[in-house]
Amino acid sequence: MNSESSTSGVSLDWVDGETKVEEAPHDHGDETRLWLRLLTCTTLVETEVRRRLREEFDFTLPRFDLLAQLERAEDGMVLGEVSKRMMVSPGNLTALVERLVESGYVSRTVSPKDRRVQIIALTEAGRAAFRNMADRHGEWIGDMFKQLSARDGAALMKELGKLKNSIRATLSNPQ
Amino acid sequence: MNSESSTSGVSLDWVDGETKVEEAPHDHGDETRLWLRLLTCTTLVETEVRRRLREEFDFTLPRFDLLAQLERAEDGMVLGEVSKRMMVSPGNLTALVERLVESGYVSRTVSPKDRRVQIIALTEAGRAAFRNMADRHGEWIGDMFKQLSARDGAALMKELGKLKNSIRATLSNPQ
DNA sequence: TGGAATTAGTTCATCCTTAAAATGATATTT
DNA sequence: AAATATCATTTTAAGGATGAACTAATTCCA
Numbered sequence: 001m002n003s004e005s006s007t008s009g010v011s012l013d014w015v016d017g018e019t020k021v022e023e024a025p026h027d028h029g030d031e032t033r034l035w036l037r038l039l040t041c042t043t044l045v046e047t048e049v050r051r052r053l054r055e056e057f058d059f060t061l062p063r064f065d066l067l068a069q070l071e072r073a074e075d076g077m078v079l080g081e082v083s084k085r086m087m088v089s090p091g092n093l094t095a096l097v098e099r100l101v102e103s104g105y106v107s108r109t110v111s112p113k114d115r116r117v118q119i120i121a122l123t124e125a126g127r128a129a130f131r132n133m134a135d136r137h138g139e140w141i142g143d144m145f146k147q148l149s150a151r152d153g154a155a156l157m158k159e160l161g162k163l164k165n166s167i168r169a170t171l172s173n174p175q
Numbered sequence: 176m177n178s179e180s181s182t183s184g185v186s187l188d189w190v191d192g193e194t195k196v197e198e199a200p201h202d203h204g205d206e207t208r209l210w211l212r213l214l215t216c217t218t219l220v221e222t223e224v225r226r227r228l229r230e231e232f233d234f235t236l237p238r239f240d241l242l243a244q245l246e247r248a249e250d251g252m253v254l255g256e257v258s259k260r261m262m263v264s265p266g267n268l269t270a271l272v273e274r275l276v277e278s279g280y281v282s283r284t285v286s287p288k289d290r291r292v293q294i295i296a297l298t299e300a301g302r303a304a305f306r307n308m309a310d311r312h313g314e315w316i317g318d319m320f321k322q323l324s325a326r327d328g329a330a331l332m333k334e335l336g337k338l339k340n341s342i343r344a345t346l347s348n349p350q
Numbered sequence: 351t352g353g354a355a356t357t358a359g360t361t362c363a364t365c366c367t368t369a370a371a372a373t374g375a376t377a378t379t380t
Numbered sequence: 381a382a383a384t385a386t387c388a389t390t391t392t393a394a395g396g397a398t399g400a401a402c403t404a405a406t407t408c409c410a
Contacts, residue, residue: 027313028313028314028316028317029313030325030328031313031316031317031320031328032312032313032316032317033332034320034328034331034332034335035220035316035320037332037335037336037339038213038216038217038220038331038335039217039220039221040339041213041335041338041339041342042213042214042217043262044262044339044342044343044346045210045213045214045342046214047262048342048345048346050398054398054399060365060366061366062365062366062367078388079388079389080387080388080389083389087215087218087219087222088366088367088368089367089368089369090388090389090390091367091368091369091370091389091390091391091392092366092367092368093389094389094390094391095365095366096365096366099365114375114376114387114388115374115375115376116374116375116376116387116388116389117375117387117388117389118388118389137207138202138203138204138206138207139203141203141206141207141210142203142206142207143345144341144342144345144346145206145209145210145338145341145342146341146345147337147340147341147344148334148337148338148341150205152334152337152338153205153206153209155330155334156209156213156331156334156335156338157205157208157209157212159323159327159330159331159334160209160212160213160216160331161212162322162323162327163216163320163323163327163331164212164215164216164219165322166319166320166321166322166323167216167219167220167223167319167320168219169322170223170318170319170321171219171223171319225368229368229369235395235396236396237395237396237397253358254358254359255357255358255359258359263396263397263398264397264398264399265358265359265360266359266360266361266362266397266398266399266400267396267397267398268359269359269360269361270395270396271395271396274395289357289358289405289406290404290405290406291357291358291359291404291405291406292357292358292359292405293358293359
């Protein structure tokens with residue numbers, strides 16, 4: 001029904017890990033199924049975006065995400081701030097930024113006020129490249145989401161907002 | 176308001192990359208915002224699950240996911256099938272399975288009918304360890320989702336179902 | 351049968367990612 | 381001012397992930 005198999009495997013013939021993982025005493029089966037469905041949706045979109053970024057622009061998603069963060073910080077951003085916004089470890093950024101500096105999309109300046117601090121910013125080339133990719137990115141997402149009515153989209157947005165609050169509540173107040 | 180800063184950075188003080196990435200001619204801004212919110216929720220949960228798996232069981236999420244797939248295949252599973260269900264490349268599994276075989280949680284048998292094929296299965300130790308972790312996993316998810324009413328959960332499940340269909344439609348019929 | 355295509359997995363090079371430890375700079379005490 | 385704490389970033393070691401190239405086994409079919 002649904003196959004494709006490229007030389008290097010993977011592709012469209014995935015199957016969904018989405019089924020119950022457990023059925024324990026106090027259950028939580030519903031939440032777990034919901035979580036798995038959430039994860040499935042995210043993985044499907046994310047994988048496709050990665051694939052297209054590579055194919056069309058020979059670019060990676062982490063690099064794209066980094067440019068996206070910088071794009072709305074006209075005067076650049078402190079590295080630590082980027083780390084928080086991207087939800088990745090600071091150590092991760094070191095190499096990522098390095099590569100983007102090398103390719104000329106990003107500039108890196110040591111703050112004159114505090115020599116520990118770095119300010120990262122988009123170069124003109126980076127800004128142009130990003131805008132280009134972001135346009136396509138928007139189209140891809142629009143395409144993948146297109147069967148969802150405006151109504152459903154709004155509902156989903158709202159429900160996800162509630163979920164996000166629920167998660168954050170637990171995270172900031174463990175146990 | 177919300178900080179914690181361990182030696183190695185990251186933790187609770189994330190900020191959400193969730194804001195518009197672009198505002199292009201044909202827009203897609205709503206879909207993109209929805210996508211970013213979806214991604215944020217997934218990342219929050221996933222990161223927390225990783226953290227707790229490591230802390231409580233010194234285990235990784237990919238390994239846990241692999242055990243989860245095998246758990247509901249009494250007689251084991253062909254490696255390629257695992258790859259499809261987990262939505263990861265086959266090459267990825269080679270090392271993952273190797274490590275789980277070493278730790279005694281998984282057995283690997285070459286099929287007698289077709290010597291290209293491998294059958295992977297949980298060992299008794301693997302089954303026990305998995306059940307243990309899966310119980311806790313369910314609790315964590317239940318905890319993070321607990322502020323979502325049953326009604327909201329059901330609604331979210333349904334909306335995500337629609338989204339999943341939309342995505343799959345695009346993937347199996349690109350352009 | 352015997353060659354070509356297909357299929358299942360592995361290997362390789364490259365990148366991403368993290369936690370933890372280390373480095374180096376600024377702030378805070380005493 | 382010296383000692384100490386805190387803070388921003390880098391380094392390191394280890395695991396995950398991918399696409400592409402490769403190996404080996406099976407199937408297809410002329």
